[in-house]
Amino acid sequence: MNDAGGTHTVILIVIAVVWITLWVLAVISIAQRPGLSGFERGVWVAIAILFPVIGPLVWAAWGRTRSRAPLQNP
DSSP states (O other), rough: OHHHHHHHHHHHHHHHHHHHHHHHHHHHHHHHHHHHHHHHHHHHHHHHHTTTHHHHHHIIIHHHHTTOOOOOOO
């Protein structure tokens, strides 16, 4: 018997769960990021929703580093 169909299903489910988890974490990260204006936050959430595969990747690579709050001098 060949159980390749069942194996492929499990792999696809694991990939889907990982992808959804990363997407949710990206949206939470956007919502909680200090230093973003309401407009910027809305744009990033829209990007993550409209482009669910690439949006969170772009946020992780570019948005998180660009949106850090400026350092405060003591």
